[in-house]
Amino acid sequence: MSASKFAVITGSTGGIGSAIATQLVANGWGLLLINRNTQKAEHQKRQLQQSSPDATVELFEADLMDVLQIVRVSQEIQERFPSIDALFNNSGVLTSQRINSVQGHESNYAVNTLAPYILIKNLRTALRRSEGAAQTMIINTTSSAQNAVKSLDVEALSNPETIGGLTGAYAATKLALTALGAAVSESLAAEGIKIRSVDPGPVVTPMTKTSDAMPGVLRLLVPFLFGKPEKQARKMINAANPTEFGGRSGIYISNGKEKGMPHLALELSVQASLMRKLEADAVA
Numbered sequence: 001m002s003a004s005k006f007a008v009i010t011g012s013t014g015g016i017g018s019a020i021a022t023q024l025v026a027n028g029w030g031l032l033l034i035n036r037n038t039q040k041a042e043h044q045k046r047q048l049q050q051s052s053p054d055a056t057v058e059l060f061e062a063d064l065m066d067v068l069q070i071v072r073v074s075q076e077i078q079e080r081f082p083s084i085d086a087l088f089n090n091s092g093v094l095t096s097q098r099i100n101s102v103q104g105h106e107s108n109y110a111v112n113t114l115a116p117y118i119l120i121k122n123l124r125t126a127l128r129r130s131e132g133a134a135q136t137m138i139i140n141t142t143s144s145a146q147n148a149v150k151s152l153d154v155e156a157l158s159n160p161e162t163i164g165g166l167t168g169a170y171a172a173t174k175l176a177l178t179a180l181g182a183a184v185s186e187s188l189a190a191e192g193i194k195i196r197s198v199d200p201g202p203v204v205t206p207m208t209k210t211s212d213a214m215p216g217v218l219r220l221l222v223p224f225l226f227g228k229p230e231k232q233a234r235k236m237i238n239a240a241n242p243t244e245f246g247g248r249s250g251i252y253i254s255n256g257k258e259k260g261m262p263h264l265a266l267e268l269s270v271q272a273s274l275m276r277k278l279e280a281d282a283v284a
């Protein structure tokens, strides 16, 4: 059986990404998986094809901490798959350690904000649809941690003075990701592409169980309080359906429900400086 629809997923080897991949493939989607760890990705591919032997699962290797690798992998995908239906910008970093990307950007920013921007920019042609055709979808995986951000210093995103925990650099980079969605939704709409910023809700994953940026007590409670990846992935996939949520684009969905956009994400001055910064940082 050849797939009729293709989804690109970043970080499909992680908790939520893996559940999204499993559910999409069971529904007949072809998967184009971008991961940095080839061994994990090959293991995942074997497992997916065990349960769906005819599934199309193509692996693409890229470390999203390197702009050149993101550009290269986008080109590889577009050359082999000139038409894709969904892009799940799922990969994420939650760390309180100072780690720099190849280009010297702080890691929360490099993976959570800059990488999705570059993928959108470079996969746009494959996502584009002519008028009247079924619309395509970009899901940017944000986090409710963004609600803790009271002011956003866009210029400092790539080199923050402090990294902090869940409500520090991570939250700021997720808010910036949501602002990016709001900023580009109109121009994407003209090309038949929708974009939504989606918070999966609290999920038990390697990130929440092990990240040094999770408050210690909360980390201990994660297995008891947080949702299972399978359940939350269903909500992510529903959010990726262009006809759900009244067909609206440029919206924020949290744990399966549409919520008001954070006001900072809607500020035009924030959006304008963010777009300038992302464009400048997208060059290696």
Ligand SMILES: NC(=O)c1ccc[n+]([C@@H]2O[C@H](COP(=O)([O-])OP(=O)(O)OC[C@H]3O[C@@H](n4cnc5c(N)ncnc54)[C@H](OP(=O)(O)O)[C@@H]3O)[C@@H](O)[C@H]2O)c1
Pocket (backbone or CB within 6 Å): 010, 011, 012, 013, 014, 015, 016, 017, 034, 035, 036, 037, 040, 062, 063, 064, 065, 089, 090, 091, 092, 093, 094, 111, 141, 142, 143, 144, 199, 200, 201, 202, 203, 204, 205, 206, 207, 208, 226
């Ligand atoms: N879990 C939650 O409660 C929660 C809540 C709100 C939002 N989110 C967001 O949901 C998304 C998925 O998170 P998760 O909880 O499933 O975390 P996870 O299990 O840690 O998965 C994260 C994925 O991102 C990949 N990744 C990290 N850095 C990368 C890099 N430099 N290049 C390529 N891939 C990279 C990881 O790859 P490796 O396997 O190679 O490390 C992994 O596949 C993230 O964007 C996260 O911020 C999660």
